[in-house]
Amino acid sequence: MVLNYIWAGFFLIAFVFALFQLIVTGDHEIFSKLVNSTFEMSKTGFEIALFLTGILSLWMGLLKVGEKAGAIDQLAKLVSPFFTRIFPGIPKNHPAMGSMIMNFSANMLGIDNAATPMGLRAMEQMQSLNPKKDTASNAQIMFLVLNTSGLTLIPFSIMVYRAEMGAANPSDIFIPILLATGISTISGLIIVSIYQKINLLDRVVMLYLGCLVALIAGAIFVFSQMEQSQVEKVSLVLSNVILFSVIVLFIGMAMYRKVNAYEAFIEGAKGGFEIAVKIIPYLVAILVAIGVFRASGAMEALLGFIASGFHYIGWDAEFVKALPTGLMRPLSGSGARGLMLEAMDTYGADSLAGRMVSVMQGATDTTLYVVAVYFGSVNIRKTRYAITCGLFADFVGVIAAVFISYLFFG
Template sequence: MALSRIWSAFIIIAILVAGIKAVTSADGKTVFMQMVTGKTGDTIKLKTADSSSANAAYLARLDSAQLLTEGEQKTIRYQNNQLLTFKNQSADGIVETCQTAVTLCLRLIGFMALFMGLMSIAERAGGIRFLSRIIGPFFSRIFPDIPKGHPSMGHMTMNFSANLLGLDNAATPFGIKAMESLQELNPNKSVASNAQIMFLCLHASGLTLIPVSIIALRSAAKAANPMDIFIPCMIATFVATIAAMFIVSFKQKINIFQPVILGWIGGLSAIIAALVVYIKSLDTDAVQLFSGNLSSGLILFIFIAIVLGGLYKKIDVFDAFVEGAKGGFETAVRIIPYLVGMLVAISLLRTSGSFDMLING
């Protein structure tokens, strides 16, 4: 119900703001078109003026630069010696946003099918139960409502492991599967359980030892040193995760100072400290090579461990993979309506100018 009200409020506020903007603002004449059919980068005409109304210094700057930019507004010399002031649309309208939402889910289907297929092999081979036994002493204390050996333990472990390696696309299917498993234990299906809240907060804090995705994005953007985010990212996500654990534990009345919990936190702290010391000793190229090989190597290790485990248990590995992959496809399709709804509401807020009004006053 709360989400329904928030979603409705987003839409109502966006349309009301757009209506006010259409009446009072220079760029409001096309605001409704921007909200529905507009695309990121579209030109929004603000005003035209005769060049004779501008001072000589301004015209000299304009002639020199060809395009003057002041914040979001841009000015060029137009036909018949006119000055055209415009800005570019910063977000897609409803139509493009719907297509984007579906495209995102289609791109996700491949990853979902692959990793859910592997999860199916691991489940049949007993790998999830094995992971649950390893992580069980820790998880049983911060997730006291989850029965011992429940599959959700393994799913959450795989999700956290993928996040640790900075593999966002791999973490997504594991996270969805973990939430589905936790929902099976939830007595009130319309309200998130304590275990789901704890998992969501720990997942959102995003503890990352190897920020592969961020490094790749910085490299693609031609950052001077794409690797300089490595240590700050580790420290920031570690602090965020510990803070999330403490806050949620306090709210849920979980004793965070149990020896097992402190032992796991201490062990993880030692690993991060060791990584920081080692990475500080490497040059930029060596750090990039180390992070790429470690994350990719661990993923391949998980692949071969699951397949070998399935063969050892004498299960039909490929059949198990296909069955799990089908579930991944279905899950990716099921999230399309939710994604479309939320992205459209956010798009309306952005294209209506509601965000600008909130930020700029």
């Protein structure tokens, strides 16, 4: 229901803003912009799904190899004590647990292309346990919100963008992003646990969370000891070595256990195309709505209103320059990326605004996109409180990014 109101609201607000510009300012091109935006974003939605088809087929095939080789079961056993407490609706050692830990691991390494197929596989496996197929289960909501919080240990892509935009030290946002994304993830976990009455003070939960915090702290310590120029190189090598090692591990275990890895891969890869086709309508729907909202000028008007408010009360409004990225981040990943690059180009990659948009981009993931892709892949229409909690985690992540940026760079 929440997604229905958000989706319809984008179109209605866009229409009102466009009508105002047509009547008051005499902008006769505004409705052409809106219509052109619907065509462009429809094309974008299809292109994203088309791009995902190959990636999904690859990783769905590899996951099937890992599943038949027993690697997924071993991963499930590793995280079972923790996951059975925050995902109480999933049986112990269920295959979904292995898929989820692989998804979270890929996200933490900043490997989005690998994380999405793993997440879709986990969502599909959880759907088999869902008694109401059109309604998101508690486990699916928890998984989605933890994904939208975007926990990332190695924000490689953002460092690459900063290097391209002329930053003196592209990796200087590494520790701020770790802190911001950690705060976002914890806030998402807490808000969903409140809804689902999950006890986060359980000893096992606290132990696993403590290990996660120690891992983040260790990453901060290790990378902080390196020269800035080394961080980007090490993170790139580390991410790709780990990723390819997982592929080799799956295939190696399959060969050891005399599993026909090739046939298993083909079997799993067939599902990638089916999922890609399923998510096209959901992607087109949400991307077109966001596109007309931006094309109407509503986003610019909202930002101007916020900036005026802070100027009026005498607060430092420097962070308002970064707000377009922060506000767009929950709505559109490509839109937020474009606004991030625009801010760095306008104000400089090493300006406060340039660094702040980088931290915002790494602090969270795109809630509405994740909802459209993940829930759309299993035909879930009733999202319950998933979007509310996802947007809350995004909001906390953006606010954290603002304060942390002032702390490190202000």
